Structure formats: C-alpha cells, structure tokens
Amino acid sequence: MLIVTRFPKQVYMNILKATKVGHRFGGLRVVEDFNLELYEGDLVGVIGPNGAGKTTVFNLITGVYRASSGSIRFKGTELVGKTPNQIAALHIGRTFQNIRLFRDLSVLDNVRIAHYSQVDYTPWEALLHLGRFRREEQRVIDHARELLAIFKLEHLAGEKAKNLPYGLQRRLEIARALAISPELLLLDEPAAGMNPREIDQLMELILWVRREFKLTILLIEHQMKLVMGICERIQVLDFGVTLAEGPPKLIQNHPRVLEAYLGEVPVK
Numbered sequence: 001m002l003i004v005t006r007f008p009k010q011v012y013m014n015i016l017k018a019t020k021v022g023h024r025f026g027g028l029r030v031v032e033d034f035n036l037e038l039y040e041g042d043l044v045g046v047i048g049p050n051g052a053g054k055t056t057v058f059n060l061i062t063g064v065y066r067a068s069s070g071s072i073r074f075k076g077t078e079l080v081g082k083t084p085n086q087i088a089a090l091h092i093g094r095t096f097q098n099i100r101l102f103r104d105l106s107v108l109d110n111v112r113i114a115h116y117s118q119v120d121y122t123p124w125e126a127l128l129h130l131g132r133f134r135r136e137e138q139r140v141i142d143h144a145r146e147l148l149a150i151f152k153l154e155h156l157a158g159e160k161a162k163n164l165p166y167g168l169q170r171r172l173e174i175a176r177a178l179a180i181s182p183e184l185l186l187l188d189e190p191a192a193g194m195n196p197r198e199i200d201q202l203m204e205l206i207l208w209v210r211r212e213f214k215l216t217i218l219l220i221e222h223q224m225k226l227v228m229g230i231c232e233r234i235q236v237l238d239f240g241v242t243l244a245e246g247p248p249k250l251i252q253n254h255p256r257v258l259e260a261y262l263g264e265v266p267v268k
C-alpha cells in the first residue's frame with residue numbers, strides 16, 4: 001500500500017489509485033489515460049468543459065460503466081469489474097449530477113433506503129420480524145434521523161422529497177450518500193442550480209462533513225468559486241484527457257486551462 005507524508009509525523013494512506021484508465025462508447029473514446037491518486041482526507045476537484053468526461057470518470061469508479069482499459073484500485077482492491085452495489089459495499093458513496101432522489105418517498109425514507117445494502121439480517125428474520133430484524137430496523141431509523149439532524153432536515157423527515165426546495169434536495173442527496181458510511185465520497189456537481197448564498201453554505205458543509213466523517217472527497221463542479229475555494233488539488237479534463245493538475249492557484253493561471261475554458265466559465 002502506498003503512503004505519502006504530507007506533514008511531518010503524519011502519514012496518509014492511499015485511498016484511490018486510477019492508472020491509465022480509458023473508456024469508449026462505441027468508437028468514441030471519452031476517457032483516455034486517466035490517472036488519479038487520492039490520499040486519506042483529500043478534497044480534490046475535477047473540472048473541465050461540458051462533455052470532457054468528468055461524470056464518466058465517476059461512473060467508472062462506481063461501477064456504472066466498466067473501464068475499457070486500466071485499473072482503479074480502492075485501498076488496494078480492484079474496482080474494475082465490480083457492480084455498483086459491490087462498490088457501495090466497499091464504502092464508496094456518491095451523489096448524481098441530476099438529483100436522483102425517490103421523489104415520492106419521504107425525506108426520512110430516502111435516507112433509510114440507502115442503508116439496506118448494509119443491514120445485518122436474513123430474509124427469514126425480516127419475514128418473521130425476529131429480534132435481530134427489529135434491532136437493525138431501529139438502528140437504521142436512528143442513523144437516518146441522526147443524518148437528517150446533521151443536515152438540518154429533521155423537521156422535514158415526513159415531507160415528500162419532491163416538495164423540498166432544490167438546495168435542500170441537494171443536501172438530502174449528500175445525507176443519503178453518507179448512509180453507507182463512506183470512506184470515499186464522490187460529489188457530482190453538488191452546487192448545480194444553487195444561489196451564491198447556498199453555495200457558501202455548501203462549501204462550509206462539505207468541509208465540515210469531511211472533517212466530521214473523516215472522508216476523502218472527490219468532486220466535479222462547474223462553480224469555480226466552490227472548486228477554487230475548498231479543493232486542495234484540481235484535475236482538469238478536456239476531451240477525456242488530463243490537461244493539468246495541481247493546487248487551485250496553479251490551475252487558475254494555467255494557459256491550457258484558460259484556453260479550454262475560454263468563453264465558457266470564468267476561472268476567477
């Protein structure tokens with residue numbers, strides 16, 4: 001296992017290592033020679049123009065797509081070839097670019113359902129409502145309520161998800177992703193559609209969640225304020241190829257990044 005020393009006396013374990021990852025849709029190569037290393041506690045951003053391959057990278061990590069080539073290792077375990085459920089069971093959580101809540105279920109049930117890949121009872125115990133089933137059910141409900149309280153959504157527990165304002169739906173998605181107790185959290189455009197005040201709150205929330213849940217976070221974002229404000233490292237994709245990577249200051253002034261973004265997104 002690779003380790004890196006960032007500060008004296010502290011070592012950080014390698015969490016994710018993507019090596020020479022490639023992906024094609026038919027004849028179209030959308031990710032090429034993608035490399036990424038994440039260390040425990042990292043907060044890293046992936047940026048790039050529309051269609052650059054960012055969400056595809058998330059889908060490759062989470063098993064939605066199977067990489068055409070290369071390797072993606074999570075704490076040493078190869079993810080390529082695993083199903084999304086198997087990958088979630090390894091404690092890799094994610095949110096989606098287009099909110100994917102169960103719109104007609106309550107806020108509480110949205111978080112509750114996410115726990116079921118990890119409950120510890122047999123179908124028989126569930127059918128007969130035996131002790132272990134009841135205890136597990138209570139544990140799931142308690143944990144779901146705890147998460148709602150953390151995300152200041154507890155008072156909306158009984159409300160249908162679709163009735164929440166957009167910003168709160170995004171927050172609920174993050175709460176739900178935390179239900180599987182992730183070690184690695186992937187956030188796909190968490191600030192999409194948010195107003196500047198909501199973005200400020202989201203930035204604080206992401207930093208707090210990372211600290212509180214001891215997470216490693218990889219996020220895709222078009223909102224440069226958020227990316228430049230909280231990410232320690234940024235990887236820039238364009239046409240599936242990494243254009244640049246490094247700390248925000250370096251990326252902000254990188255000529256190839258400015259060129260790729262010209263006329264699209266203000267980098268400052």
Ligand SMILES: Nc1ncnc2c1ncn2[C@@H]1O[C@H](COP(=O)(O)OP(=O)(O)OP(=O)(O)O)[C@@H](O)[C@H]1O
Nearest residue numbers: 025028030048049050051052053054055056057097
């Ligand atoms: N299921 C699919 N089948 C075919 N092509 C796809 C599929 N999903 C994505 N693509 C193509 O792959 C390329 C990369 O798409 P991707 O969604 O990863 O980009 P992105 O960087 O996340 O873009 P955006 O910022 O607009 O979300 C695009 O050209 C897209 O049209």
